[in-house]
Each structure stands twice: as C-alpha cells, then as structure tokens.
Amino acid sequence: MKYHVIVYGCQMNISDAERVSAVLERLKYKKTSNINEADLIVVTMCSVRQSAVDRIHGLVEKFKTLKKSNPKLKTILTGCILKKDKKIFVNGFDYVVDIKDIKKLPKILEIKKIINQNNYLGIAPKYSSKFSANVPIMTGCNNFCAYCVVPYVREREVSRSAKEIIFEIKNLIKRDYKEIWLLGQNVNSYKNKNTDFPELLKMVNNIPGNFWIRFTSSHPKDFNKKTIDEMAIGEKITPYLNLPIQSGDDKVLKSMNRHYTVENYKNKIKDLRKKIPGIGLSTDIIVVFPGETKKQFGNTAKLFRDVKYDMAYINKYSPRSGTPAAKLKNDVSDVEKKRREKVLTEILKQTALEKNKKLIGKKTIVLINENRDDNYFGKNEHYKTIKVKSDKNILGQLIKVKITEARPFILVGEVINGK
Ligand code: 5AD
Ligand code: SF4
Numbered sequence: 001m002k003y004h005v006i007v008y009g010c011q012m013n014i015s016d017a018e019r020v021s022a023v024l025e026r027l028k029y030k031k032t033s034n035i036n037e038a039d040l041i042v043v044t045m046c047s048v049r050q051s052a053v054d055r056i057h058g059l060v061e062k063f064k065t066l067k068k069s070n071p072k073l074k075t076i077l078t079g080c081i082l083k084k085d086k087k088i089f090v091n092g093f094d095y096v097v098d099i100k101d102i103k104k105l106p107k108i109l110e111i112k113k114i115i116n117q118n119n120y121l122g123i124a125p126k127y128s129s130k131f132s133a134n135v136p137i138m139t140g141c142n143n144f145c146a147y148c149v150v151p152y153v154r155e156r157e158v159s160r161s162a163k164e165i166i167f168e169i170k171n172l173i174k175r176d177y178k179e180i181w182l183l184g185q186n187v188n189s190y191k192n193k194n195t196d197f198p199e200l201l202k203m204v205n206n207i208p209g210n211f212w213i214r215f216t217s218s219h220p221k222d223f224n225k226k227t228i229d230e231m232a233i234g235e236k237i238t239p240y241l242n243l244p245i246q247s248g249d250d251k252v253l254k255s256m257n258r259h260y261t262v263e264n265y266k267n268k269i270k271d272l273r274k275k276i277p278g279i280g281l282s283t284d285i286i287v288v289f290p291g292e293t294k295k296q297f298g299n300t301a302k303l304f305r306d307v308k309y310d311m312a313y314i315n316k317y318s319p320r321s322g323t324p325a326a327k328l329k330n331d332v333s334d335v336e337k338k339r340r341e342k343v344l345t346e347i348l349k350q351t352a353l354e355k356n357k358k359l360i361g362k363k364t365i366v367l368i369n370e371n372r373d374d375n376y377f378g379k380n381e382h383y384k385t386i387k388v389k390s391d392k393n394i395l396g397q398l399i400k401v402k403i404t405e406a407r408p409f410i411l412v413g414e415v416i417n418g419k
Pocket of ligand 2: 141144145148149150151185
C-alpha cells in the first residue's frame, strides 16, 4: 500500500505531516511522491488564509478524477481545520481527522493494530530532512489575536515535557542533524513544570555536538529579556529572530489584541542588537487590517524604515469567519491595499540591500539545503539565503563561504577551503 502526502502551511504543519507519515509507516504503508500510484492520500491543511482553504476545494475535484482510475483510493484531511470546514470537507474526503487523533488512523483505516499514544507530539516522526529537523515544543495558542484562526483550530496551549524534547534532540544529534527548529504557535510561552522557554533554550544548547538551534514563532509580548540573554550566551543559538509586529501603529495593535506597543517592541529590538550585534531580523505584517487608515499605515512604513529588517513576510489581510476582526468593516480599496503592500516591499528591499552590501567580502557559515541546476542554496546563521557553486555534493553540510555579491534577498558567495 502506498501513501502520498500533501502539506500546506507552516513548519508546524510540515512537522505534523512527519508524524502522520510515521504512523502510516508503522502500518506498513510506503511513501510515494507520485500521486497517481497512491492508495491513500493525506492532506495536511492550513486555515490561516482563505486562499489556502480554497486550494483544498481544488484538490477535492482532482480526487474525483483519481478515484475513477483507482476506485480503492482513500483520502484523509488533517492539519488545521475550522469546525465549519470540517462539515464541508466530510463530503470531499473519505475521512476528516483531527491532528490530535492521528493515533486513531489504524482504526479509521480498519487495520488491526493499536498505537498507544495519548499525546500526538510524543509520536516519533519520520523526519523529511536528513540534516534539519522540526521539533515541536508546544502547540495551540491562548492569545486570540483578532484576525487569527489558530486558537480555534489548534485550541489552547499545551507544552511538551522538556525531558521528551531533549531526548528527541539528543537522538537527532547522534544522527548528525545540523539544525534543530524548536516549533510552536508561541514558543515564548513554553512552560513545563519549572522549565520556561529560555531555560529550555539553555538545555538544548548544552547538548554536546556541532549544530544550530532556531525557533519560531515568537510573540513580542512574551519574548523577554531572559530569552535575549540566553540567545546571546548560547553559542549554538543562531543570531536570527522572526519577531512578528503585524502593524506599526499602537491603535491597530490594540484592535488586533496584541498586547504590546511599538515602543515596547522597539526596545526589545534595541536590546537584541546591543547583546547580539548583527542579528538577522525578520517580521510578519498584515496589510490592511480592517479600518487601518493611511496615517496608521504610515506608522508601519516608518517602523520599517527605523528597524531596517532583513526580511519581512507581508500578508494581505484575509477575513476569517468566526474571528472578531471578521465583523469589522474594511473599506480600503483593492488598489490602495496593493499600494500599501508595495510601499512596504520597496522599503524592505532598500534596507535589506543596504545591509547585505556591507557583508561583501565577509566570511560566513552556510547550511546547504538545496541543489538546483548548477547551484547550491542554503541559509547562514543569520538566516540569509546564500547561493554558491560547488563541484562536490555539499547538500546538508555546514560550509564556509566568502560573500561576493549582494542582492536584497539573496547573497552570492564562494566556497572557502574547497569545502
Ligand atoms: N490574514 C492575513 N494574515 C494573517 N496571519 C494570520 N492570520 C492572518 C489573516 N487572517 C499572518 C500573521 C502571522 C502569520 C503566520 O500569518 O502575520 O504572523
Ligand atoms: Fe494567531 Fe496571535 Fe496565536 Fe499567533 S499569537 S497563532 S497570530 S492568535
């Protein structure tokens, strides 16, 4: 029996799909990248934007055709699904399964095998990469930002035990993994017994080996000084942070229910830059949150000019039914929405290029994660994308590179020491 997995969404969904794969392989299913030869198709969906949900409707149509040539084909929908969408998709899929219930897959597929696991994060995953691993440390969210669907699909925060996390990471390091991503909807509010997020960072940093530690997502209200200090001390914790601001205007932040001000945020950035000079910084932005005025948008543009991000994930606001923001009026025209998005992208391009130019001639370490045509691509410690050429296969290796050329979102380099 062969299965095919389709993953949409964030790193957390990728990580969830790795657990689904592990369960299926225990049931003797074999993975195939060819959807046409699959007996089982699993879709891990995302609900953060409506466009992602619409994609699933497209898949349902495709499945109808596939089922004509393979009537035994079964389809499963899991991941982040809204209650109302569950009701809709039961018609398009054979099974709709809560991600927390994937241990029930044997029963669902009528296979007489029991998987005794009461916590789904405890399932040992089938990692999709041989050098970079996603390790969930918590899931769920208690924050209810006004635009966000996550608290409704993932429910409340649950942290994994530190012991279980450390055990998983130690095993990965034994297998020579080079990069560990600690994942959660809000990693900064990790709490298990007496271990908080900075303490967990310290514990992971103390695991012997040559590897990098990264984490996502952070929330500015919970991202604290203790975490900054731990990042500065921990030599394996990479000098990079994604700190989503969402808007550069205090009033908008308030209606988003974000619980911080632009000033609080900027002070954290200041402290970070003081303690970790040269740290790579990125953010998430929502354009245009309902009711955002030109002046309020101007404050976001100003913040972009002031902070000088290395990268920003600029998301067009997508109304999600059931969230408080969906009830707010949004009377900004599509043309104006596009303009605001463009303004931010242009500022970002300028500031990122300015900063990247200063890196020309500098040496950096890169974890190579992709090989396309003649080129290798990877990310350095600061999470900058770097392109190099190499005659040897350097995929999955930490490589020393000298930067030779700068563009806004990519640096070109040369491999040093023939390595
Ligand atoms: N519309 C647009 N972007 C959203 N995000 C979350 N919800 C929405 C929405 N309804 C963005 C936020 C968050 C990122 C993961 O997705 O910027 O940080
Ligand atoms: Fe959504 Fe806010 Fe929770 Fe992030 S912190 S998952 S944006 S509700």
